[in-house]
Amino acid sequence: MSDYKHPHQDAEFVLNELVGFDDLCAANGFDDINFELASAILTEAGKLGSEVLAPLNVIGDNQGVKLTERGVEETAGFKEAYQQFAEGGWSSLIADEEYEGQGLPNVLCTAVNEIWQSANMAFALCPLLTQGAVEAIAHHGSEELKQTYLPKMVSGEWTGTMNLTEPDAGTDLAAIKTRAIPNGDHYLITGQKIFITWGDHQMTDNTIHLVLARLPDAPAGVKGISLFVVPKFLLDAEGNPGVRNDVKCVSVEHKLGIHASPTCVMSYGDKEGAIGYLVGEANKGLAYMFTMMNCARQGVGLQGVAIAERSYQQALDYAKERLQGTNKDGSRFAIIKFPDVRRMLMQMKSATEAMRALAFVGAAEVDRAGRAQDEADQRRHQARLELLTPIVKGWITELSQEITYLGTQVNGGMGFIEETGSAQHYRDARILTIYEGTTGIQALDLVGRKTLLNKGEALAELLAEIEETVVALSKHEGFAEQGAALREALEAGNNARNWLLENAAQDPAAAGAVSVHFMMLFGYLCGGWLMGQSALRAQTLLDAGEGDPEYLKAKLVTAQFFSEHLLPRTKASLETILKGSASIMALSEDQF
Amino acid sequence: MKVLVAVKRVIDYNVKVRVKPDNSDVDLANVKMALNPFCEIAVEEAVRLKESGAASEVVVVSIGPKACQEQIRTALALGADRGIQIETEELPESLNVAKLLAKVVEEEQPGLVILGKQSIDADNNQTGQMLGALLNRPQGTFASEVKIDGDSVNVTREVDGGLQTLNLKLPAIVTTDLRLNEPRYAKLPDIMKAKRKPLDVKTPADLGVELKNHTRLLKVSAPAERQAGIRVASVDELIDKLKNEAKVL
Numbered sequence: 001m002s003d004y005k006h007p008h009q010d011a012e013f014v015l016n017e018l019v020g021f022d023d024l025c026a027a028n029g030f031d032d033i034n035f036e037l038a039s040a041i042l043t044e045a046g047k048l049g050s051e052v053l054a055p056l057n058v059i060g061d062n063q064g065v066k067l068t069e070r071g072v073e074e075t076a077g078f079k080e081a082y083q084q085f086a087e088g089g090w091s092s093l094i095a096d097e098e099y100e101g102q103g104l105p106n107v108l109c110t111a112v113n114e115i116w117q118s119a120n121m122a123f124a125l126c127p128l129l130t131q132g133a134v135e136a137i138a139h140h141g142s143e144e145l146k147q148t149y150l151p152k153m154v155s156g157e158w159t160g161t162m163n164l165t166e167p168d169a170g171t172d173l174a175a176i177k178t179r180a181i182p183n184g185d186h187y188l189i190t191g192q193k194i195f196i197t198w199g200d201h202q203m204t205d206n207t208i209h210l211v212l213a214r215l216p217d218a219p220a221g222v223k224g225i226s227l228f229v230v231p232k233f234l235l236d237a238e239g240n241p242g243v244r245n246d247v248k249c250v251s252v253e254h255k256l257g258i259h260a261s262p263t264c265v266m267s268y269g270d271k272e273g274a275i276g277y278l279v280g281e282a283n284k285g286l287a288y289m290f291t292m293m294n295c296a297r298q299g300v301g302l303q304g305v306a307i308a309e310r311s312y313q314q315a316l317d318y319a320k321e322r323l324q325g326t327n328k329d330g331s332r333f334a335i336i337k338f339p340d341v342r343r344m345l346m347q348m349k350s351a352t353e354a355m356r357a358l359a360f361v362g363a364a365e366v367d368r369a370g371r372a373q374d375e376a377d378q379r380r381h382q383a384r385l386e387l388l389t390p391i392v393k394g395w396i397t398e399l400s401q402e403i404t405y406l407g408t409q410v411n412g413g414m415g416f417i418e419e420t421g422s423a424q425h426y427r428d429a430r431i432l433t434i435y436e437g438t439t440g441i442q443a444l445d446l447v448g449r450k451t452l453l454n455k456g457e458a459l460a461e462l463l464a465e466i467e468e469t470v471v472a473l474s475k476h477e478g479f480a481e482q483g484a485a486l487r488e489a490l491e492a493g494n495n496a497r498n499w500l501l502e503n504a505a506q507d508p509a510a511a512g513a514v515s516v517h518f519m520m521l522f523g524y525l526c527g528g529w530l531m532g533q534s535a536l537r538a539q540t541l542l543d544a545g546e547g548d549p550e551y552l553k554a555k556l557v558t559a560q561f562f563s564e565h566l567l568p569r570t571k572a573s574l575e576t577i578l579k580g581s582a583s584i585m586a587l588s589e590d591q592f
Numbered sequence: 593m594k595v596l597v598a599v600k601r602v603i604d605y606n607v608k609v610r611v612k613p614d615n616s617d618v619d620l621a622n623v624k625m626a627l628n629p630f631c632e633i634a635v636e637e638a639v640r641l642k643e644s645g646a647a648s649e650v651v652v653v654s655i656g657p658k659a660c661q662e663q664i665r666t667a668l669a670l671g672a673d674r675g676i677q678i679e680t681e682e683l684p685e686s687l688n689v690a691k692l693l694a695k696v697v698e699e700e701q702p703g704l705v706i707l708g709k710q711s712i713d714a715d716n717n718q719t720g721q722m723l724g725a726l727l728n729r730p731q732g733t734f735a736s737e738v739k740i741d742g743d744s745v746n747v748t749r750e751v752d753g754g755l756q757t758l759n760l761k762l763p764a765i766v767t768t769d770l771r772l773n774e775p776r777y778a779k780l781p782d783i784m785k786a787k788r789k790p791l792d793v794k795t796p797a798d799l800g801v802e803l804k805n806h807t808r809l810l811k812v813s814a815p816a817e818r819q820a821g822i823r824v825a826s827v828d829e830l831i832d833k834l835k836n837e838a839k840v841l
């Protein structure tokens with residue numbers, strides 16, 4: 001088992017130096033919010049995360065969940081922890097004040113969410129999904145639905161779930177078969193949903209399911225899907241949970257990781273039909289889901305940061321304690337002294353810091369796009385948000401695989417043994433490149449909607465901004481090498497973009513074939529860009545005699561390491577991209 | 593009844609303490625600071641007294657530079673009603689602190705003053721006692737239970753060999769031990785509200801106190817690093833080493 005401590009210094013550095021938290025709040029109408037308050041919030045959340053949620057992480061992994069006659073029984077201790085979490089008001093961070101939320105900036109909620117996800121990812125999925133359900137109702141539900149459900153979901157008294165996937169409808173949601181029949185003021189829902197995270201549990205008095213289903217007269221395909229609210233318990237006249245609705249969990253999956261997060265098969269309408277209420281207009285369900293996609297995908301990207309951080313902390317503790325070297329005088333030393341262990345720890349540290357920087361910078365674009373004062377500003381930030389989202393989700397979660405792999409590697413043989421806790425992080429991380437759109441889907445989104453559709457304009461703007469950092473680094477004597485390395489990576493980015501724009505039309509397989517390399521290239525480039533900025537900011541602070549010199553000097557080295565060890569991967573990606581789809585598509589299916 | 597709680601900003605107990613290179617003091621530059629754990633227990637006790645109806649208002653006071661407002665805000669987030677900061681450049685020694693607090697007590701007239709029994713940085717364990725003496729009020733130190741009983745308070749103390757319960761006439765001074773309570777986690781809405789709670793800033797001059805140091809810090813050094821153990825061949829060798837090297841026999 002490993003302890004967890006929130007890396008508050010790095011989180012605060014990113015918020016202050018890369019996001020510009022106080023300016024963001026001032027420019028976007030978060031009047032009462034400033035960095036001082038953010039820091040107080042992070043400190044208190046850090047305590048709850050380390051002391052209450054983190055110790056339950058390994059217990060949840062060992063014990064998992066059980067399906068009994070009452071429904072799904074979560075891991076013992078989770079209910080008490082959840083109540084403490086909800087009573088502390090932590091589920092109300094982002095929601096509007098109208099529904100008793102705190103209305104805090106998305107980027108701060110992201111920073112706080114990192115704590116929950118690091119401390120206990122399986123647990124933290126529950127409030128994360130609830131937040132998604134709250135947003136769906138808040139943005140698209142009628143006033144009545146909002147008043148009925150939102151206050152108790154925001155307070156955490158009730159949790160929420162998202163029911164999209166069916167056995168035959170995963171990535172292809174057009175194939176959804178669940179039916180909704182109008183019946184007076186409500187609908188009767190019948191069908192089966194799978195992979196429903198926290199679909200059932202005993203932690204709260206009610207669970208509010210958001211369900212995609214088809215009306216009888218709905219057009220075929222994606223334009224015929226509607227969104228419904230289906231409570232586990234129907235509400236009585238006073239708005240309290242009363243009669244059990246016709247929905248239940250019929251099975252829970254046995255999984256590689258996140259054992260404490262019940263992944264449910266939900267059955268709707270085994271008897272007379274589950275009572276549901278339409279959200280917004282009929283046949284617009286999928287469009288509504290898409291409005292939440294940026295936040296949901298960035299949320300999973302953040303989980304990648306969080307699990308990498310937890311794995312790094314565990315590996316670091318082990319590397320400092322494990323004595324496997326002998327000095328000349330016969331005394332022993334810890335494995336952290338070995339250069340190759342150093343290489344692994346530095347790779348974990350620098351990648352995690354770059355991932356955190358990108359996750360927070362991406363999250364800040366949600367605030368800037370959502371609250372922009374004029375239209376040009378809004379469009380610019382929305383384009384940046386949409387461009388960064390697949391990179392945040394795809395690149396970060398892919399890299400989190402490598403980090404948790406290294407975490408286990410640092411532990412040597414003990415890493416393969418469950419007791420150290422390293423193996424759990426490795427297994428828990430594995431879902432991240434899969435759910436909320438696989439890596440392949442993120443990469444397709446990046447090359448398709450986010451690049452080809454706007455003729456590469458959004459990427460060109462990003463590349464121009466990166467160029468500014470290249471110039472700033474190159475001007476600085478101490479950062480000339482980093483500047484040169486970032487310039488090479490930037491050129492790789494430019495070349496990849498140009499190649500895609502030139503070749504996508506002639507070769508229909510080109511975009512899909514190069515997409516993951518393309519996405520990874522831009523991930524490393526963004527990482528190098530933000531680590532370059534971090535180095536410049538750290539040096540400025542050091543020159544001014546501000547901040548913690550130990551931390552800032554470490555940041556300089558971490559940025560240098562990223563530039564030397566991770567940034568060159570952009571060149572290998574480019575080389576592959578330039579080869580196009582030929583060897584990928586050449587074999588006939590029979591030749592496999 | 594009003595309860596006054598004194599709190600101190602100290603180095604966070606999770607942080608590894610570093611000594612300045614010139615051994616003049618502990619290095620506190622850019623180190624994470626926090627509410628002294630014993631003070632946190634004091635705040636928690638006061639808030640519980642308020643929640644139980646025994647207290648009507650909880651006032652929290654801290655002494656130090658502006659940064660100590662962070663710790664006052666933390667106490668306000670935990671449930672205190674208002675704060676007072678006494679602005680000083682340096683952290684004054686215990687007697688000065690007690691004198692400043694005595695003036696605040698004269699102004700505020702609390703029925704009960706609760707302090708941590710000691711701060712984890714200096715470990716002096718004397719401010720509460722000095723305050724009791726300056727004010728000529730009864731004191732119950734190292735409290736592991738505090739019960740208000742009409743115009744008196746029963747304080748159970750952890751003493752060598754067991755527990756001792758004292759009945760003190762109010763107004764009184766109580767200092768907290770570790771087992772008095774388990775402080776709560778601050779709630780998010782309360783952290784937000786804490787920003788808007790009143791916080792007065794005063795100076796020692798406002799209170800008519802002149803700070804005078806009676807002790808001088810000569811040197812701070814880090815504890816010696818523990819040496820690796822050795823295996824001895826015989827009991828005789830062990831006794832020999834205990835006698836002649838460790839000089840404990």
